[in-house]
Amino acid sequence: MSLAAVAATPTPWKPTRPVTLVVPYTPGGGTDSVARAVSKQLSVIWGQPVVIENLPGADGLIGTRKVIDAKPDGTTLLMQVPAIVLTRYTPGLKGVDPVSQLQPITAVAQASNAVVISGKLPAKSLAEFVEYCRRPGQRCSVATTDNQSRIMSRQFVSEEKLDSTVIVNYRGTAAIVTDMIANNVDMAFTGITAALPHHKTGALRFIATTGDRRASALPDVATTAEAGFAQYRSVNWFGLFAPRGLPPDAAQGLVAALREAVKAPDVRTAIVAAGAEPLVSTSDEFAAQVKAEGDRLGALVKRHPLE
Template identity: 55%
Template structure:
């Protein structure tokens, strides 16, 4: 027997509106409990001390620039310092390990690019997949890669570059594994047998050698190259997305230039150590999305030649799955190590 019915039977003098009042009171109590639970569920995780955002590459490239723009705004939103820590070396592996080994509490995060998906193919890792030891948080932005060449060379179209390299030995710079694969694919697609792939530690030294004329071309992100392209010191010949980059509307895509199977878009993504609670990763993703609304962050992304993404953890996980399949097929054709 319910409390309301029992109370009414034992109190016949109780007016009918009294019973209704009891029922209404019980409903209000239940609603209050639900509302309290909803408010608790919507509480967003925030740090109460410094957060370290590890960029596993040297300063100066697109990854570093994008990370710093976001970290600056998160510092304001969280009222806690978000410090960017550059730990270069081993194609991003050293910095990535730093985060993998960190406590899964949201205070040490990783800012990475699709090259992380290729690490499992390196002999030194013996098949260990770093992505499996991390938790995807959000893809902050996307940016097409580009074929950048020395401005000392006279030609301005992809067919001219190909003809030039068929007639004489050329070299191509690579700052990480994914650009190395693109360089190998380009060489194979156009039968450039004398093309030498030169490996660099980061984008800045690549750009320096392009400016000096020591390097014919490079496959790299567009961030470091845009200012020099606009000043005429290097030439961004084509970009590798499905459509022209907003920052470079006058530069054709590689598909427009005739290299049809050339899609390559970099995402700048944030990861947390494996085991980080879902509430924490969701809170970080929500805060990063909020940071992306800031005009200064948007301006920084535009300068870097990047397009805002600010995905959910689930959306970023799906992006990783698709890119992993695409890059895995390429690495079968062009092994990272003999």
């Protein structure tokens, strides 16, 4: 390459001041774990601090709004999951659609959700848990955190005809894990991260995962399709969003930096430990994935409305 060509090659975009990566959920879950893993490596790549800010509340809308209102210069970013597409259906939020006010940048990782139950229950499979909850006089409970898990829980209780089962809403996965270990709540559709150490000790039990294939962190646990419950398929992406109006060179720079970041062995290890797999897509691919998930969950919420 000639010197003239080298001089004409544009320098890849990178931030010129510290970056805030907002996680709109409590610390300790899969979204938080993935965000912290990539933020450390992005700091190295950019030579700028990347600070995680956990802003839970209002089904992720509090943290999400901070990013919507931020200047679109690449220094305020959002890590979100498919629950974001359900915000518009949440009663009390008056149809607010954060997806339409954000710019999808890229998926960072993809994971199965999982069905986890208290280790004190006799069920060893999803079918056995359904039969357990159908026993006369048996009152089971299902814990939820975000809108996606609420929809799946409502679908599960309705379609399996678990009329005596109650759905209990929590603010974060850590609280669910604590109550499930104590046998105060029976089951949850949730991410793998927070429950995995307790599955290994027997305090909790994974009885299915919801992806298209078995989770690498749980190779001995059947998928919902293998268990005969294919209608509960759910693939969880961890995706990066920016305020609308981000310049194209900044969006391309973010994708390039994340593609480099997930190659780092410690980042890959952290993502796998969160029950996920690294998956960096183009902005167009990610936007299409967000739309497809919105269409799927939108159809589901029409059958099982949020309350």
